[in-house]
Amino acid sequence: MKNVFDVIVCGAGHAGCEAALSAARLGANTLMLTGNLDTVAQMSCNPAIGGQAKGHMVREIDALGGEMAINTDVTAIQFKLLNASRGLAVQAPRAQSDKKAYQFRMKHTLELQPNLTLFQATVTGLIFENGKVVGCRTNLDLDFHGKTVVVTTGTFLRGLMHIGQNKNEGGRMGDSSAKTLSASFLDAGIELQRLKTGTPPRIQGRTIDFSVMEEQRGDPTPTLFAFHDTRQDSDLFHVEQSGEDRPGWEPGVRQISCWITHTGDQTAEIVHKNLCRSPLYGGAIEGTGPRYCPSIEDKFVRFADKPRHRLFLEPEGRSTNEYYINGLSTSLPFDVQVDLVHSIPGLEKARILRPAYAVEYDFAPPTQLFPSLESKKVENLFFAGQINGTSGYEEAAGQGLVAGVNAVLKGRGEDPMVLSRQECYIGVLIDDLVTKGTLEPYRMFTSRAEHRLLFNHGSAEMRLYHHARKHGLVCSERLQRMEAKKQTVEDWTARLNTGRTPNGTFGELVRRRESDIPFPSEFNYLSAEIRSEILYRVGYEGYLKREQAQVEKVKSMEGLRLSPGIDYGRVRGLKKECADKLAEIRPFTLGQASRISGVTPADIHILMVHVKAGLDKKASDRPEAAL
């Protein structure tokens, strides 16, 4: 193995996998290092992909040539469309995963990927030269050099797991923690802070009494994540089939059910009696946990009037009898966990396979990053995933893809790919992270997007097509299909809006929600997805136009680039607080600058004049021309 690469990816979680694949697919000679090749793409927490906003992001990842969507489609054991009774913009696909199948297929995809080298080694430190990263060191005393390095080490940095008073070092149960890497970041001037998250116990299926629980089946017709209409059938391979002729796999067959139960009569009492033994309440944990993912202790304390809480039992895969208790995250001691589980209807005799635990870890506040996910402190160093303060597989994967692409572009001296918050959830995610930072593990919600109505999951390919084309993120065949699809949708939208029937235009009939609209027969031949997209655009025309108009208004600001070299302290007219803020965030565009708290419209006007007058350039050439 020659130890010089274009891109080195540290970590093989969801962020690392997408980063490595996107870099290699762009033709960069890529190395992926991970402490344990058996835990590639591991789902540390619940066995599910998608859901509100997350499902949207998975589809966006697919539109950008990522792997998460297709990997989920092929391996998932249950599919459900959420919010099916609401409008298209807030419907989202969700799937129960077969954790092992997901990992195997992802690992195999990595193995088959040209330009990609996998290697098992723990990264112990980065190698810096002149304020730039040039490679990394490993526990095997092997050094690797790369033009750019992408760090995706998740919860592993000084990871500390808590079960009651019991503490173990580790990034997640069964994996060791990365201890020395944190020091390497601190040395480079990168600030680190602490966060925490938790996971519920896993139990053995044959000790569960399902008869007292409510069955939750998947949808008979699965809503898939990947855009199969533009992808090739050969993408649909199963691990067992690789290397063969790959006859294709039909996703969504043989689905497995989940089961619903709830906390029992004694559960609250058990929690209250043992609160003092919880590291969360005892003060042993200093990191901030997420508001949206409270432990069972939190639920009973903060919502004391709610007598019981719903729990889901989710199978972890086809070839295992392990079940995940969704809703029972806790860091209470193991003996209390046993009592808790036994207090739940249907789990009276259940046996715990793995205890619940909380994990504390270092993260690098993401305001230290540019929207390309490159560090402001160390050139050529990129960060993606939970290390940026996010939580969730989809959030990690979306960042990983962007970081992978940008690591390649950076190495080639090209402009980065920046997804804007006006076009996709991944854009909202990254913009929030780098502009505002986060105080808790950041999870995506649809309400975080200003223009949610424009972000329906089915339109992801059309929204992101221009990025895919510009950077060659998908093969040319798929690009052509994407283009054709986009054209069809636009043509038909126009046609229905103007085409007349005796009772008004088709558009009017759709908006009046009439049944049995006599659409032209060619329309009925279009695929269901395309028809649904067209009908959405026609039916919600007024709303979509309104939101689009708002997007147009800010577009020119989003398009106005601010050079990272601006010395804000010397920009005439900026208040000190504001200049400090701008210098810290170093916004990429004027639009991003306007979203920084404390930056006023007047400041934005001043920056605009400053840039227009070319003062940003002059200032660096001639420092005496201070302005």
Place this chain on the structure above:
Amino acid sequence: MISTDTNHQQETIAAQATGGGEAAIAVIRVSGPLVPGLVSAIYHSPPPPPRKFARGKYRNVRGEVLDDTLHCRFPAPRSYTGEDVLEISCHGNPLIARSILRDLSARGCRLAEPGEFTRRAFLNGRMDLSQAEAVIDIIRARGDRALQVARHQLQGGLGKRVKEFIHELLEILAGLEAYIDFPEEDLPVEDPEGPVKRIQRLDTAVARLIKTARYGALLREGARVLIIGAPNAGKSSLLNRLAGHDRVLVSNQPGTTRDAVEERIPVGDHCIRIMDTAGLRSHGDQLETMGMRKTLEYAEEADFFLLLLDATLPHPALPVSLPGLLTPDNTLVVHNKIDLLPNQTVQPWGSDFKQISLSALTGEGLDDLEAAMNDLIEATNPVAAEEFVVIGARHAEALETASVSLEESHSLLLNHEPTELAVSHLRTALHHFGEITGQVDNEAMLDRLFANFCIGK
């Protein structure tokens, strides 16, 4: 949303041109693509030749005359901003300027942001690059001033009310968003009626505030001035003079000014409110005694006093409680009826007090009074009236657009349309409230959501 389009062909902006200073007229400047169509729409007559002033009646969208004005248009690119520009000179009364600005926004213009005319001029190449520094200084100064004014206004009732609206709106939003973003959670059964009622109630409250704002909460609450004077000193006559029409019955029978009239009167850059005019009397019938007691009560609330003396008579004795309230900072001593004095010399009252001589009958000296009054108010108030007008109009505009969005969302929810559409309007409303108080971060909504609902599996 800050509108800072570099390609500013889209939006037409309007604002009172600041720096005019003169109270007699106010200049309103409009710039952008709507200008060519505006002139004939407003004046119901063909536009005058470029750069020539024309006189005309300014009619609002409903065709009502707002003022008799002069207007002049400057076609692009030979204008201040390099765009089509219209300048309207109207009477200096802040209410008039404000109603014109309101009408312009009804016609599709947007209120300009501080320094925006200058910025457009610069970006359109109407200024030399070397003037960039000067442009930046102007933007800074205007921006700071606007902030100062807005802060000043928000300290009052308006800010408090709008913050209450935002609080309620966030609660409503959190309730709706919870069901959109967390469909799998064990939430209480969704109650579609709740939000409908709450939005309705909120909108009613907003509408009430708009009504108040329409006449300008601030102008309404303008400086409170109490005229103090012996019977027949000429209080009613002075009031009529100031107000410009016969609002109060004047008679030479002492004590006829019986009703407590409160009249809002523009004075220079400001607006004053004349309080109780029943008159101070040391004698008279039962009714007048009550009136006098009331005058003394008013004195506690007054911001300023006009001590009105009949120049032809010796100084009267004031009720004991009064002199303590009168200071040179809050009182003008007005010697009336100088038309009856052959040499016009008056006996000054008190020391350090500003003395004004005038005739309420002929109007002589009235300008001196207005100027002195203006100075007095100016000295206590750091902010110029013209900016109050602009900010006031901006707030009214924000409230109105917010109200429209609330109504839209209300009717959508009422008709069981998808919640996310209603939410889209509610967020627009939130944005408009935010234009008054500063924008509200989405985190605030999430805080409410996670506090009100047990979310998390």
